Amino acid sequence: MARSAISSIRSYYPNLSKLHQKIADFVFAQPQMVSELTINQLADKVGVSTASISRFAKAVGYNNFREFSMDLANVTTDINRDTMFKKIHPDDTPNEMAEKTFQAMIDALISTQSLLHNDRLEQIVDQILKCRQLAFFGLGGSSVAALDGYHKFLRTSINSEYYPDFDVQLMQAAKMTEKDCAIMISHSGENQQALTVLKQLQNNHVPVIAITSYGRSSLAQRADYVLLSLADQVNKTSDGMYTLIAQLALIDSLFTIVAVKLANKTEAVMDRVREAIDRTRT
Numbered sequence: 001m002a003r004s005a006i007s008s009i010r011s012y013y014p015n016l017s018k019l020h021q022k023i024a025d026f027v028f029a030q031p032q033m034v035s036e037l038t039i040n041q042l043a044d045k046v047g048v049s050t051a052s053i054s055r056f057a058k059a060v061g062y063n064n065f066r067e068f069s070m071d072l073a074n075v076t077t078d079i080n081r082d083t084m085f086k087k088i089h090p091d092d093t094p095n096e097m098a099e100k101t102f103q104a105m106i107d108a109l110i111s112t113q114s115l116l117h118n119d120r121l122e123q124i125v126d127q128i129l130k131c132r133q134l135a136f137f138g139l140g141g142s143s144v145a146a147l148d149g150y151h152k153f154l155r156t157s158i159n160s161e162y163y164p165d166f167d168v169q170l171m172q173a174a175k176m177t178e179k180d181c182a183i184m185i186s187h188s189g190e191n192q193q194a195l196t197v198l199k200q201l202q203n204n205h206v207p208v209i210a211i212t213s214y215g216r217s218s219l220a221q222r223a224d225y226v227l228l229s230l231a232d233q234v235n236k237t238s239d240g241m242y243t244l245i246a247q248l249a250l251i252d253s254l255f256t257i258v259a260v261k262l263a264n265k266t267e268a269v270m271d272r273v274r275e276a277i278d279r280t281r282t
Helices: 004-015 018-029 031-035 039-046 050-059 065-072 094-114 118-130 142-153 166-175 192-203 218-222 239-261 263-279
Strands: 134-138 160-162 181-185 208-212 225-228
Touching (some): 004 018, 004 094, 018 039, 039 050, 094 239, 118 225, 142 160, 142 239, 192 218
Parallel strands (some): 181 208, 208 225
């Protein structure tokens, strides 16, 4: 959990007020120092009230400032604003660009993993295990992760569905019931077509598992379960690309847990799938 405090702040940052973003920027710059301050000391240094600090801690997912401060104390000393928002420059060598790209992907995985909690994973997996049908929803760049999830879960005994077209996704959502389960993937959590599908799912009382990058997005606020996929920004346009790596890792994690719990059934399904594919290669 060494990076959860920083990761949590970043997931909420775009939707924070200007005042709370000011506090967040101060934390980003000196996380270790901030973790050692009392709420009064931090308020004095930032130039805000203690009530603002308290509201900030709650706005980024904590019950109170003490809980936030304790989590922030676990942040390693080499995590600072420069490394989190490292830029790729035109005068970088190809090897330097590749190194920064790899590092951004590694950071995305570490940040995402730091926000996983065992209890929440158990709840999500239980929901998947008991569903009649598991449907994946994702549009645009998120369709890649949705297709990957569908492809993975085809190897289990759970009935899975995914359609890339928005209209078909909407029809798919209209047919689902409370006995089913939906995994909805959206980097921003604000895609209007995705939210239209979400509304239909909720009208049918379908449990929704959201995978998104922003904890205060419309999707995250309205879903039954949320998994945050985070990425250290290289620049604004590439942020979604690095988040995709985290999305895929979350889906792989869910698949692995489900497959292990359904070991006997999964092995039987995978044997039949392999046999079917092998017949096409002879």
